[in-house]
Amino acid sequence: MMRDRAGPSGAAVTVEPPATTDFDAIVVGAGPAGSAAALELARAGHSVALLERGPFPGSKNVYGGVVYGRVLDELIPDWFERAPVQRWITRRQTMLLSDERSLTVDFRSQNWGSAPYNGATTYRAEFDSWLADHAQQAGAVLVPSTVVTSLLRTSGGRVVGVRTDREQGDLTARVVIACDGVNSFLAKQAGLYPGEHAEHTTLGVKETLALPKETIDERFGVSGSDGVDIEILGGTGGVPGGGFVYTNHDTLSVGLVLGLPGLAKAGLRPEEILAELKRHPSIRPLVRGAELVEYSAHLIPEGGYRTMPRLVGDGLLVAGDAAAMCLAAGIWLEGVNFALGSGMYAGRAAARALAADDPKRLREYRTLLADSFVLADHRKLRNAPALVLSDRVQQRYPGLVCDLVEGMFTVENPAPKPGLRRLLRRSAKRNGVGLHQLARDALTGLRSFG
Amino acid sequence: MADSGSGPLVVVAMRWVDTHARVDALTGRVSTDARGAGPSEADRCALEHGLRIAQAAAGRCVAVSLAPEPATDMLRDALACGAHAVLRVDPGHAAGAGNTDDRADSGAATAQALAQAVRDELGHPDLVLTGDHSADRGTGATPAFLAAELGCAQALGLVELSYTDGHLVGLRRLDRGRRERLAIPLPAVCSVEPAGVRLRRANLRATLAARTATIPVVPSDPAALAAQPVAVRSVRPYRPRAKELPPPQGSDPRQRLLRLTGAHEEREPPRVVVTDDAGRAADELLDYLRGKGFLA
Numbered sequence: 139m140m141r142d143r144a145g146p147s148g149a150a151v152t153v154e155p156p157a158t159t160d161f162d163a164i165v166v167g168a169g170p171a172g173s174a175a176a177l178e179l180a181r182a183g184h185s186v187a188l189l190e191r192g193p194f195p196g197s198k199n200v201y202g203g204v205v206y207g208r209v210l211d212e213l214i215p216d217w218f219e220r221a222p223v224q225r226w227i228t229r230r231q232t233m234l235l236s237d238e239r240s241l242t243v244d245f246r247s248q249n250w251g252s253a254p255y256n257g258a259t260t261y262r263a264e265f266d267s268w269l270a271d272h273a274q275q276a277g278a279v280l281v282p283s284t285v286v287t288s289l290l291r292t293s294g295g296r297v298v299g300v301r302t303d304r305e306q307g308d309l310t311a312r313v314v315i316a317c318d319g320v321n322s323f324l325a326k327q328a329g330l331y332p333g334e335h336a337e338h339t340t341l342g343v344k345e346t347l348a349l350p351k352e353t354i355d356e357r358f359g360v361s362g363s364d365g366v367d368i369e370i371l372g373g374t375g376g377v378p379g380g381g382f383v384y385t386n387h388d389t390l391s392v393g394l395v396l397g398l399p400g401l402a403k404a405g406l407r408p409e410e411i412l413a414e415l416k417r418h419p420s421i422r423p424l425v426r427g428a429e430l431v432e433y434s435a436h437l438i439p440e441g442g443y444r445t446m447p448r449l450v451g452d453g454l455l456v457a458g459d460a461a462a463m464c465l466a467a468g469i470w471l472e473g474v475n476f477a478l479g480s481g482m483y484a485g486r487a488a489a490r491a492l493a494a495d496d497p498k499r500l501r502e503y504r505t506l507l508a509d510s511f512v513l514a515d516h517r518k519l520r521n522a523p524a525l526v527l528s529d530r531v532q533q534r535y536p537g538l539v540c541d542l543v544e545g546m547f548t549v550e551n552p553a554p555k556p557g558l559r560r561l562l563r564r565s566a567k568r569n570g571v572g573l574h575q576l577a578r579d580a581l582t583g584l585r586s587f588g
Numbered sequence: 589m590a591d592s593g594s595g596p597l598v599v600v601a602m603r604w605v606d607t608h609a610r611v612d613a614l615t616g617r618v619s620t621d622a623r624g625a626g627p628s629e630a631d632r633c634a635l636e637h638g639l640r641i642a643q644a645a646a647g648r649c650v651a652v653s654l655a656p657e658p659a660t661d662m663l664r665d666a667l668a669c670g671a672h673a674v675l676r677v678d679p680g681h682a683a684g685a686g687n688t689d690d691r692a693d694s695g696a697a698t699a700q701a702l703a704q705a706v707r708d709e710l711g712h713p714d715l716v717l718t719g720d721h722s723a724d725r726g727t728g729a730t731p732a733f734l735a736a737e738l739g740c741a742q743a744l745g746l747v748e749l750s751y752t753d754g755h756l757v758g759l760r761r762l763d764r765g766r767r768e769r770l771a772i773p774l775p776a777v778c779s780v781e782p783a784g785v786r787l788r789r790a791n792l793r794a795t796l797a798a799r800t801a802t803i804p805v806v807p808s809d810p811a812a813l814a815a816q817p818v819a820v821r822s823v824r825p826y827r828p829r830a831k832e833l834p835p836p837q838g839s840d841p842r843q844r845l846l847r848l849t850g851a852h853e854e855r856e857p858p859r860v861v862v863t864d865d866a867g868r869a870a871d872e873l874l875d876y877l878r879g880k881g882f883l884a
């Protein structure tokens with residue numbers, strides 16, 4: 139007797155190699171990575187099943203965030219005319235928070251408010267469904283409310299399908315693409331992850347706060363469908379991580395990304411830290427009077443390049459968060475476009491391998507990724523996650539910068555104005571930062587971001 | 589008996605609703621999202637009963653819905669669970685308007701449109717099953733209207749339903765914990781509460797087959813939907829009526845104001861009963877109610 143709802147099991151199931159398969163390819167997870175992979179495969183004329191555990195794509199996803207469009211240009215050329223967009227990001231802020239102070243770098247560009255656009259806020263329930271619709275229209279078969287519980291493997295280790303939590307739930311294919319998101323148990327079952335990676339995982343918590351559109355426009359200084367993306371360093375109650383505020387049409391997404399080990403050590407509850415963030419003098423005026431309509435939490439793989447698993451197995455490819463491809467480097471939190479890109483290349487490589495009937499050609503996935511922004515950005519920023527989540531960047535630099543700027547802007551005449559060097563020395567000392575260390579971190583930052 | 593001449597024709601009428609609809613507290617405006625929509629728990633139970641009865645009576649179970657295009661997935665799920673056929677009756681208005689449309693609120697119009705489509709497409713049903721009332725603004729009137737339309741017996745709000753040896757038997761909850769057992773003659777319309785049974789989970793093969801099956805659609809009878817006994821014409825914020833109070837006596841404005849606010853009046857402050865002993869708390873509450881004259 140099968141359980142009514144089964145979770146993933148620990149080990150792959152060994153089966154005889156099937157004489158014929160149900161589908162050419164099975165994609166697990168209808169997030170951005172999965173739908174992009176299924177879309178590519180279906181367009182290439184292959185039969186593909188897209189399995190999703192939620193009742194519809196996006197139903198399990200926590201996110202009212204920013205999706206950047208350039209990768210979509212390749213996947214769905216006129217995406218910006220049809221995608222379910224909340225607002226186009228025309229104003230981008232990076233905010234350093236320390237105690238009651240903040241320093242914000244505020245950039246706006248009306249260029250981003252017209253085609254081909256740069257970034258947009260969207261609701262994942264809408265965006266993922268829209269993308270999965272494209273895959274379905276191209277011929278992929280979406281099977282929702284179905285949890286994949288294990289891989290089917292031959293005794294030789296070749297992946298030939300998946301087992302699901304439904305009765306008669308085994309499904310076979312010539313290729314399986316794991317797009318099952320963070321903590322991919324499929325990639326783990328296939329032995330592609332070398333070890334545990336809780337320390338490279340953060341917890342994203344997010345509130346959706348409803349406010350009238352006019353109030354949002356007024357508070358954030360935008361109008362029409364223009365929107366704002368604020369990325370925050372600090373404000374995490376001492377836990378390594380960061381925060382964000384995004385404007386949607388008539389809601390705000392306010393949230394935090396918190397390193398798991400730091401959160402466990404601090405013994406704080408994420409919703410308390412979020413409440414504290416909303417009380418900060420720089421955030422409070424933005425969220426005042428808003429009505430909470432949703433609270434949600436989800437894990438994010440933030441380790442980047444150094445923590446990625448092997449991307450290709452025998453009959454298996456891994457893409458998106460399942461392959462730790464979320465780029466989290468302080469001023470950037472981009473997972474969707476990396477998921478879209480890697481899913482697209484995984485689908486493309488699988489389609490070519492299927493067409494050539496040569497499983498070895500699955501390895502081209504790695505080459506396609508290496509030639510694209512997906513691995514190029516991750517490789518370039520491989521040191522960024524460690525730097526950004528370091529104690530110094532998290533705890534000391536926001537205070538140092540706020541001290542420095544406060545010193546610059548505080549008028550103390552008749553005392554003469556202090557020089558910048560003196561102010562820097564004073565702020566560094568106050569915040570327990572050695573100037574050598576500061577220079578070293580600046581160099582690492584320059585190498586990563588420069 | 590159904591036209592098919594085999595077993596009985598069991599029709600399950602399923603309403604497609606957004607069970608997570610949001611209501612604007614100020615205007616009462618309901619916003620729905622087609623993605624999270626589906627049958628209510630009672631409708632799911634109705635389908636399970638329909639499948640069981642059709643199997644026991646060697647008949648056919650057909651799931652029918654008066655709903656817009658996005659409801660197709662609900663009917664696919666019914667097929668995957670074992671319905672022999674499905675039918676979508678299209679209300680014939682802008683896609684997605686579905687549940688927010690006033691016409692869907694009219695049990696009479698819904699019943700008329702469903703009955704017409706079922707008669708035209710499937711023949712006269714032996715048994716029609718529905719949930720007891722729809723999850724969105726449902727009054728529970730549709731099954732009764734359906735019975736009237738089809739000229740059937742009706743047994744509404746059942747908590748149990750079984751078919752043995754050619755007999756349909758239902759159990760209904762009555763007030764004060766009593767139950768009523770009914771022998772239901774066919775043809776009948778029965779509505780069921782979300783109790784007793786749970787809709788089976790479709791197996792993967794059937795689910796895959798249903799994903800690509802063609803779902804038949806017929807337009808609803810325009811005359812049926814023209815009958816609109818209830819229509820919401822506008823929504824406004826709820827404003828309670830002003831409470832009329834006698835004007836305060838006296839000519840001193842301060843005293844009048846004080847009297848108006850009741851600031852200096854004797855009154856019992858509100859009290860919170862905090863005790864570990866539930867019995868004592870209950871006694872205290874009862875004493876209070878007795879003291880106020882609410883209990884004899």
Ligand SMILES: Cc1cc2nc3c(=O)[nH]c(=O)nc-3n(C[C@H](O)[C@H](O)[C@H](O)COP(=O)(O)OP(=O)(O)OC[C@H]3O[C@@H](n4cnc5c(N)ncnc54)[C@H](O)[C@@H]3O)c2cc1C
Pocket residue numbers: 146166167168169170171172189190191192195196197198199200201202203204205206284285286287317318319320342343344393435436437438457458459460463464471472473474475477
């Ligand atoms: C709070 C928060 C804020 C974020 N903000 C941003 C942002 O602003 N911009 C940005 O680009 N990124 C952001 N991200 C990151 C982004 O959400 C992810 O990087 C992205 O969703 C990864 O896409 P994916 O397709 O790889 O995985 P997912 O989106 O996680 O999709 C995986 C899918 O697989 C399904 N699934 C999982 N296991 C199974 C199984 N066993 N069987 C069947 N289905 C399964 C899931 O239900 C899900 O639909 C944010 C993340 C969080 C948590």
